[in-house]
Amino acid sequence: MITGGRFLALPPRPVPALRRLPGMREEPAVEVVGLVKRYGTKTAVDGLDLSVARGTVTAVLGPNGAGKTTTIETCEGYRRPDAGRVRVLGLDPIADAARLRPRIGVMLQSGGVYAGARAEEMLRHTAALHAHPLDVDMLIERFGLGSCGRTTYRRLSGGQQQRLAMAMAVVGRPELVFLDEPTAGLDPQARRATWDLVRDLRDDGVTVVLTTHHMDEAEQLSDDVAIIDGGTVIAQGSPEELCRGGAENTLRFTGRPALDLRSLLKALPSDSAAAELTPGSYRISGTVDPQLLATVTSWCAQNGVMPDRISVERHTLEDVFLELTGKELRS
Amino acid sequence: MTASGTFSPRPGAAPLPRMIRAQAALETRMLLRNGEQLLLTVVIPALVLVLFGTVDIVDTGKGEAVDFLAPGVLALAVLSTAFTGQAIATGFERRYGVLKRLGVSPLPRWALMTAKTCSVLVTEVLQVALLVAIALGLGWSPHGNPAAVALLLLLGTAAFSGLGLLMAGTLRAEATLAAANLVFLLLLVGGGVMVPLDKFPDAAHSVLQLLPISALSDGLRDVLRDGAGMPWADLGILAVWAVLGLGAAARFFRWE
Numbered sequence: 147m148i149t150g151g152r153f154l155a156l157p158p159r160p161v162p163a164l165r166r167l168p169g170m171r172e173e174p175a176v177e178v179v180g181l182v183k184r185y186g187t188k189t190a191v192d193g194l195d196l197s198v199a200r201g202t203v204t205a206v207l208g209p210n211g212a213g214k215t216t217t218i219e220t221c222e223g224y225r226r227p228d229a230g231r232v233r234v235l236g237l238d239p240i241a242d243a244a245r246l247r248p249r250i251g252v253m254l255q256s257g258g259v260y261a262g263a264r265a266e267e268m269l270r271h272t273a274a275l276h277a278h279p280l281d282v283d284m285l286i287e288r289f290g291l292g293s294c295g296r297t298t299y300r301r302l303s304g305g306q307q308q309r310l311a312m313a314m315a316v317v318g319r320p321e322l323v324f325l326d327e328p329t330a331g332l333d334p335q336a337r338r339a340t341w342d343l344v345r346d347l348r349d350d351g352v353t354v355v356l357t358t359h360h361m362d363e364a365e366q367l368s369d370d371v372a373i374i375d376g377g378t379v380i381a382q383g384s385p386e387e388l389c390r391g392g393a394e395n396t397l398r399f400t401g402r403p404a405l406d407l408r409s410l411l412k413a414l415p416s417d418s419a420a421a422e423l424t425p426g427s428y429r430i431s432g433t434v435d436p437q438l439l440a441t442v443t444s445w446c447a448q449n450g451v452m453p454d455r456i457s458v459e460r461h462t463l464e465d466v467f468l469e470l471t472g473k474e475l476r477s
Numbered sequence: 478m479t480a481s482g483t484f485s486p487r488p489g490a491a492p493l494p495r496m497i498r499a500q501a502a503l504e505t506r507m508l509l510r511n512g513e514q515l516l517l518t519v520v521i522p523a524l525v526l527v528l529f530g531t532v533d534i535v536d537t538g539k540g541e542a543v544d545f546l547a548p549g550v551l552a553l554a555v556l557s558t559a560f561t562g563q564a565i566a567t568g569f570e571r572r573y574g575v576l577k578r579l580g581v582s583p584l585p586r587w588a589l590m591t592a593k594t595c596s597v598l599v600t601e602v603l604q605v606a607l608l609v610a611i612a613l614g615l616g617w618s619p620h621g622n623p624a625a626v627a628l629l630l631l632l633g634t635a636a637f638s639g640l641g642l643l644m645a646g647t648l649r650a651e652a653t654l655a656a657a658n659l660v661f662l663l664l665l666v667g668g669g670v671m672v673p674l675d676k677f678p679d680a681a682h683s684v685l686q687l688l689p690i691s692a693l694s695d696g697l698r699d700v701l702r703d704g705a706g707m708p709w710a711d712l713g714i715l716a717v718w719a720v721l722g723l724g725a726a727a728r729f730f731r732w733e
Contacts, residue, residue, distance in 0.1 A: 222581050223580075223581065224577070224580070224581075224733070244585065247490075247581055247582065247583050248488050248489050248490040248583040249486075249488040250488075250581065252578065252581045254574055254577065254578055256574065257573045257574030257575070257577075257578070258573070258574045258575060258577065258578030259573070259575060259578070260503075260507050260570065260573075260575055261569065261573060262507050262510050262511055263503070263507065267503070267506075271499055271500075271503050272582065274491060274495065274496070274499040275490070275491050275496050275499065275500075275582050275583050275584050276488070276489060276490065276491055276583060277487075277488075277489030277490060277491050277492075278487040278488075278489055280483070280484070284483070288483075314578075316484060318488060318489075318582075318583070319484065319485070319486055319487040319488055320486060320488050321486040321488055346481065346483065346484060347484050349481070350481065350482055350483060350484040350485045350486075351484075351485055351486060352484050352485075352486055
């Protein structure tokens with residue numbers, strides 16, 4: 147580190163892991179206002195607004211083709227907006243690219259590595275492009291790349307390729323990391339390991355923006371979720387806020403198909419709703435309390451229905467998404 | 478979970494010379510590790526030299542065959558690395574998102590191109606050393622001005638790099654692979670490398686001699702075999718190709 151008198155110029159170490167306090171005014175890590183991006187006649191992003199607070203994990207959630215990757219790649223400086231304003235760490239991703247690039251880490255959805263490069267070689271190379279890189283041996287250990295360090299990229303498994311790409315995104319000690327579908331194609335164990343890494347990044351003060359089409363991932367990991375559909379953000383908030391936004395709770399049961407739910411609805415409070423999702427599978431939403439449960443079970447008894455697999459569920463992001471868009475996320 | 482400080486941000490770009498050195502070293506390793514590329518850059522030029530230098534298959538005109546072939550094979554070496562090898566490698570780097578990913582690293586694009594050029598030059602030095610050793614073993618006696626030879630090789634490298642990058646940056650990787658190999662074969666035969674251009678009909682001759690490979694092999698031959706000074710006409714042709722090729726590559730190259 148101490149070479150050629152350069153040690154005098156080393157910047158001071160940043161204050162570790164400054165967490166956001168309520169009311170603290172701080173420039174957001176990412177600020178997107180009215181972003182429009184078209185490819186030919188197709189509008190991929192259509193007036194999108196997104197704000198990412200520093201030190202948080204934000205999940206950009208949506209189905210394939212919703213505009214997630216286009217949005218992220220505009221923030222990374224790959225795409226020039228057709229309209230709108232994009233600021234990343236206060237900088238314009240295209241005009242200020244040279245100043246921005248050293249400060250961000252990028253994990254592309256796929257690729258990004260020479261087919262003939264060995265995993266460890268590529269990570270060491272990426273480290274060499276940065277002024278104060280992380281210790282590569284430590285990263286290899288943390289990302290479980292020890293057994294394949296000498297393997298060329300083209301021979302790595304999909305999961306190993308994903309882990310290498312994520313290690314490359316963090317090795318330069320960035321302030322902000324963009325992870326485009328970091329757990330796509332990973333087995334459950336590897337997904338959990340990646341989640342732990344994302345939490346560690348956040349705990350150390352790194353801002354993380356990730357895209358996913360896994361609801362559970364967004365719910366588990368993120369401080370903030372932006373739900374994207376048709377090129378715009380249709381809802382943004384913490385997972386708890388988003389789930390509260392809809393009905394409080396859900397009651398589900400299975401029984402005979404095609405029950406007449408109108409008589410049930412008459413017995414329920416007016417803010418309730420009942421639906422047969424698939425034949426024989428029912429969902430009651432509203433304020434699910436003991437009284438409502440009793441009403442439903444007595445209605446079942448009157449109709450000679452045995453409510454199998456009756457369950458009370460917390461409202462999930464999956465339901466929020468379904469409500470907002472009228473379609474399943476993973477279609 | 479508590480903060481361990483492992484990932485605490487401390488961003489910054491490495492000093493430019495270090496980035497370029499690291500990138501050039503990586504590019505050179507990738508090139509030397511690739512078997513198909515080595516076939517093109519080392520095996521074929523060496524085979525042409527040994528085979529046609531010892532067996533009288535092609536009439537190479539007056540004098541020793543090796544005195545005709547050695548300059549041609551040096552031109553072929555430049556063609557194989559600066560054009561064919563670089564086009565194919567860069568085409569697949571583009572296809573596999575390597576260029577895209579490097580585009581968000583601290584390495585500026587001009588520095589990436591500088592590193593690529595350094596890697597091409599290092600490879601050419603290795604090729605020239607090997608081919609000169611083989612030619613000398615076959616009884617080659619080179620003449621002429623080393624500065625003229627160096628200038629020819631450098632301008633040739635610039636011309637072929639421009640054309641190779643133009644191809645890699647505009648065509649699909651598979652198309653680049655096929656086209657770059659085809660061009661290599663055609664120029665091997667029709668570029669004055671192993672067949673003297675005056676064996677072709679006059680009309681063909683006057684067109685073929687304007688090709689960069691012909692200018693390079695002809696210029697090298699003027700100097701190394703005939704002891705000419707500066708082959709200005711050939712240098713001029715190479716300079717025009719270099720300006721056109723690099724200009725078009727800079728204009729049309731797509732990084733993704």
